[in-house]
Structure formats: structure tokens, C-alpha cells
Amino acid sequence: MQKIAFLGLGAMGSRMAKNLLDAGYPLTVWNRSKAATEAFAKVGATVADSPAEAAKEADVVMVMVRDDDASMEVWSAPEHGAFNGMKQGAIAVDSSTLSVAGVKKLADVAKQRGITLLEAPVSGTRKPAENAQLVYLVGGDKAAFDKVEPLFRANAKASEYVGDIGSGALAKLATNAMLGIQATAFAELIGMLKHNGVDVEQTLKAVSATTVWAPIANYLTSTMVEQNFAPQFPVELVEKDFRYVEQAAGADMPVSKAARAVFRKAMEQGFGGENLTAVAKLYQK
The missing domain is CATH 1.10.1040.10 (N-(1-d-carboxylethyl)-l-norvaline Dehydrogenase; domain 2)
Incomplete structure (x- = not known):
């Protein structure tokens, strides 16, 4: 079973990460505020001190944060950004609601580092997230989407592939x-x-x-x-x-x-x- 790193445990991210854990996926979590990770540690998740540390052993790294700036920081910050820790062949998935320009810039940074990035923003609020009734709107490499689509089923009633990077946004x-x-x-x-x-x-x-x-x-x-x-x-x-x-x-x-x-x-x-x-x-x- 794929090892997952989930970064960003806010109102949506915490619910999405819990669904993955409940589905049996080995899960490592990180959040800017450490307090949000405590409940996950109690139910078997590994807690990392940085995005880079969380990403080290993961097959798929998933991010759910507020905006363009927060996303770029989590992925590509010097030393502690998730891109710095990802192993060869791992797939990056960003479920944040980003601007079109922002996600394209992020994809370019990932490509420069030899990393495949999928954008996978979700339609749905807190209750649908809690009940695994979200809809993923996915842009990026189709082969990568096919690899991670089973993961999305832990959170979603549907996963819609819409095209190249920027299409999901x-x-x-x-x-x-x-x-x-x-x-x-x-x-x-x-x-x-x-x-x-x-x-x-x-x-x-x-x-x-x-x-x-x-x-x-x-x-x-x-x-x-x-x-x-x-x-x-x-x-x-x-x-x-x-x-x-x-x-x-x-x-x-x-x-x-x-x-x-x-x-x-x-x-x-x-x-x-x-x-x-x-x-x-x-x-x-």
C-alpha cells in the first residue's frame, strides 16, 4: 500500500487526512501548528517536524493549504520544503485552491526538480470532506492521475480528470x-x-x-x-x-x-x- 504524507491539517486537510488513515494508508502528517497533529499521533500517524521530513518515505505527498503563497512555501522553501525530501518516483498532489498562474509556477518548480505534480483541488466543504463526498478536479499528467486515483476514493465520490496543469484550477x-x-x-x-x-x-x-x-x-x-x-x-x-x-x-x-x-x-x-x-x-x- 502506498505511503502517504499529508501536509496541512486545517479544516479541510484534517478531515481528508483522517479519511486516508481510516482507509488504512500508512500516513505521515505535518502542520505549521503542531497542535493539529496531536490527534493524528494518537491514532497511529507519524508526525514530522517539516514538510521535507514528512515527504522522505512517501510515495505520494499531498498538500492542502490556504493559497498560492502557502502552497509554494510548503513545497519549495529552502531546506524544509517537501520537494527537498521527496524520493525519486514519488508524486506530488496539491489540493489547495490555487490561481492558474500559481499552480503553473509550482508545476515548473517541480519539473525542474524531476518531480511530477498533480493539481487536485476539491469541490465540497467540511461536511462532505468528513463524509468522503468530495469531488476532485484534477489537472496534470494522466499517467500520474491513474496511479493516485485510488487514493482519492478515500475522500471523494468522484475524481474528474480535466486536462493539463491549470485545468484543475x-x-x-x-x-x-x-x-x-x-x-x-x-x-x-x-x-x-x-x-x-x-x-x-x-x-x-x-x-x-x-x-x-x-x-x-x-x-x-x-x-x-x-x-x-x-x-x-x-x-x-x-x-x-x-x-x-x-x-x-x-x-x-x-x-x-x-x-x-x-x-x-x-x-x-x-x-x-x-x-x-x-x-x-x-x-x-
Whole structure:
């Protein structure tokens, strides 16, 4: 069985790493904050002091961190970066949501060191991660994907190969942009319904019977109506992803820019750490 190193044990990474451990894979973990590794040590994982140390014996090294800068640091920092410890033939897998330029730069650094990098961002928040119901959106070498795809099954209901490096980032950014745009639209519309004094839940139920209602709408509207903004996909991360969308665009994107402005305003109001649906608070008196 392949030996796995998992680097980054935040809200998503900790759940993904646990699923791999539960599936029986030999696992070494690293996290910037040592406290996050303690629970893994108690259930049989090896804890490393650096990404390079974690990667030494691994057949597959997986990273799940916040953004471009954090990813590049974990992989390629002098001396302690994971690339420095990886053995010949090991495969690097980054599941962070990165910019297109960022993941291409990372792939170039890996190639210079003779390492194959797959980008494998995931669609899904904390609960799907916990229940192994994520969807991987994978870009990079197809042969490498075929080798690691069985690993993805420990965390996912599907693994979609979409093409060369950069394709996975584009698929993930498109997914998150559609989610963020819908969240801002529902926030405005629920504000409009409340302003007019109608039964919001009954009105939304009626709308849900029409063809415009998407599956994600149930989640978005219910958390807004119930005022349940416990973080699943925080406002500040959605805003970051819209920034990456704008960077990747070959033309003006007025809808995405408008949605990003809503999330920026939510951050200014102190909602950055709350769930993306907290933008609904901007439209309530």
C-alpha cells in the first residue's frame, strides 16, 4: 500500500487526512501548528517536524493549504520544503485552491526538480470532506492521475480528470465563482422578500418548484433564513477565489467583480470568518 504524507491539517486537510488513515494508508502528517497533529499521533500517524521530513518515505505527498503563497512555501522553501525530501518516483498532489498562474509556477518548480505534480483541488466543504463526498478536479499528467486515483476514493465520490496543469484550477475557480455568485444573488433576494413583509420560507418553497432552482439553492437559502453562518466555506476564502478568477480572465468580468465586491464588503463588516452565506446580513436592517 502506498505511503502517504499529508501536509496541512486545517479544516479541510484534517478531515481528508483522517479519511486516508481510516482507509488504512500508512500516513505521515505535518502542520505549521503542531497542535493539529496531536490527534493524528494518537491514532497511529507519524508526525514530522517539516514538510521535507514528512515527504522522505512517501510515495505520494499531498498538500492542502490556504493559497498560492502557502502552497509554494510548503513545497519549495529552502531546506524544509517537501520537494527537498521527496524520493525519486514519488508524486506530488496539491489540493489547495490555487490561481492558474500559481499552480503553473509550482508545476515548473517541480519539473525542474524531476518531480511530477498533480493539481487536485476539491469541490465540497467540511461536511462532505468528513463524509468522503468530495469531488476532485484534477489537472496534470494522466499517467500520474491513474496511479493516485485510488487514493482519492478515500475522500471523494468522484475524481474528474480535466486536462493539463491549470485545468484543475480553472474548473475549481469556475465552481466557486458560480457558488459565490448564487450566494450574493440569494442574499439580495431574501433581503428584498423580507423588506416586503412576505413569508420568506413559503416564497422560496414556491420558487424551488420552478426550473431556475439549483440543488445548491436549498443549502444557501436555508442557512440564510436560519441565520446559521457557522463556517463551512468562509467569506474571506470566497473573496480570495474571486481574486484568482479575475486574474485568470482574458476579459472584463463584471458579474464576478460585483460578487467579489459583496464579499469584500462582508469582510469589512467583520464577517470574513463566517460562512459565505453571511453576506445575507448585508441586506438586513
